[in-house]
Amino acid sequence: MGTALLWELRKLGSQSRTRYTLLVCLLAPIAIVAVINSQQRPPKDTLYGRYVHESGYAMPLLVLGFAAQWVFPLLTSIVAGDIFASEDQHGTWKTILTRSVSRSSIFWAKTLASASFAGLTLTVFAASTIASSLLIVGTQPLQGLGGQLIPSATALPLVVASWALALAPLLGFTGLAILLSVKSRNPSVGIVAPLVIGFVMQLAGSLGGVDLLRRFFLTTPFESWHGLLVEHRFYGVIEQGLLVSAGWLLVCLAVAYTSLRRRDITGG
Amino acid sequence: MNEKPLAVDAVGITKKYGSLVAVNELSMAVAEGEVYGVLGPNGAGKTTFLRMLFGLIRPDSGTLEILGRTWQQDGPRALDGVAGFIESPKFYPYLTGRRNLELLAGLDGGGAASRIDGAIDRVDLTGRDRDKVGGYSFGMRQRLGMAAALLRDPRLLVLDEPANGLDPAGIRDMRALVKRLAASGLTVLLSSHNMDEVEEICDNVTIMRTGDVVYHGTIDRLREQAPQQAHRITTADNAAALALGDAHPNLQIVARDGALHARAEQAVIDGYVARLVAAGIAVRGLALDEAPLEALFFMLTETSPQSVPSAFEPAGAVA
Secondary structure (H helix, E strand, O other): OHHHHHHHHHHHHHOHHHHHHHHHHHHHHHHHHHHHHHOOOOOOOOOOHHHOOOOOOHHHHHHHHHHHHHHHHHHHHHHHOOOOHHHHHHOOHHHHHOOOOOHHHHHHHHHHHHHHHHHHHHHHHHHHHHHHHHHHOOOOOEEOOOOOEEOHHHHHHHHHHHHHHOHHHHHHHHHHHHHHHHHHOOHHHHHHHHHHHHHHHHHHHOOOOOHHHHOOOOOHHHHHHHHHOOOOOOOHHHHHHHHHHHHHHHHHHHHHHHHHHHOOOOOO | OOOOOEEEEEEEEEEEEOOEEEEEEEEEEEEOOOEEEEEOOOOOOHHHHHHHHOOOOOOOEEEEEEOOEOHHHHHHHHHOOEEEEOOOOOOOOOOEHHHHHHHHHHHHOOOHHHHHHHHHHHOOOOOOOOOEHHHOOHHHHHHHHHHHHHOOOOOEEEEEOOOOOOOHHHHHHHHHHHHHHHHOOOEEEEEEOOHHHHHHHOOEEEEEEOOEEEEEEEHHHHHHHOOOOEEEEEEOOHHHHHHHHHOOOOOEEEEEOOEEEEEOOHHHHHHHHHHHHHOOOOEEEEEEEEOHHHHHHHHHHHOOHHHOOOOOOOEOOOO
């Protein structure tokens, strides 16, 4: 499997789309932070929007809330939604599967490569956002969600942990994009559909009377960091977010794996 | 008896898609070092068989050994020592030819990477290997496909219609390359719908028609069973020439498309043309109509089984 993973990573590294995405993850947050900071009227209707001028720790949390809506699903779909379907698009399944390499190896190599890319984009995005926020706005104490003041030394690990918690649903979306990539065999569907599904879940989650259903939406775990920023932290929502994300990831990967293993490669 | 080991040993392979039988009870034995042709028109089942050989699709029944290995027991290791391509070879168009080969060599492992330069040189892609594949012509992609196969240093080379879509020069070069590789002792399994190609390159052949095997054996034996050479003759008075031909012994002649089509041994044709001239009927054209093997191929694959000559021996015994 190591050979196949190396092959897939080399292939990803050769794609300009992958490099540009990472570049955007590095540079876009700097511009976003600078633009928001320069605005006289902060986005007060958004969580932490009213505090962006008061603390450099509030800005990354505002960006995190915004990114969870569509940026994270898109970032992971760019690779995960395309990674299987592009082999159909280019007709290259037969090129790689005629070389003593198993479908299982290829599947797990592509899955690991997608997950690695998702983790890398999140890391670069988070590092760029937090660093630029602290440099541009400053390291003032952070106002907690319960109104408490969180000192600078405590705020930084909490902000980093908040971003780190996004990894779980991000991987859930990676699994969803992989499933759509395998089943649709169409890169456009693999990339756009997770984004649309994410929007639909957010929309449905905002409706009343769906509290039970909302727990199982893949977009809900993106909010689990709220549990870290109250005076008396609660971890139940974090555990639930991890479980829901893991469930989505496992189910999507299981269906995708079975589908690829059983498939007759006849196209191209 | 010291028989050569088999590179491909297929017994009773069947593949169905719903009610459509793509390959029906195919048995085939390709000895190592042999150049073997699988011949048939489009839809005969050739590519389906090659896909099963490469493990891209699974047969519904039958057994298939490749260089002594099977998919059931050995998984993808069944393809160790095997290389080739199905239909037209495909690559990542946004990468250069060389980069594509480097990636594939990475998948192959072993010494594949060290064979890249040699493979590029062997298929005459030197100088274009650093161009993106997206800008390659069809023929260049075919040659890159051959280079990708050679990276694996194969014992068995499987080629699916390698000359398909090539211009005449490309066809000539591709056939020359396959012959050079075959001369080096490589086993070649080649599928084609072109009788000339198989006749020129292969020692043995299996002819398929809508999933069924209608012949397998040597090219020489096939040649022996082929009908006589056909000629297309145009004259100043085709009606008179036809009447003269009907009276000529051992000559089959029909009028079609403004010309006469005569089938007989060469000496009989020569005699008939001499009689036309003697009778004052000017001969305006005399050309080979259909090669004997080609005629037999069409007879086997296009006409009903009942119309195949009774003397024809269909599928020979598989070794």
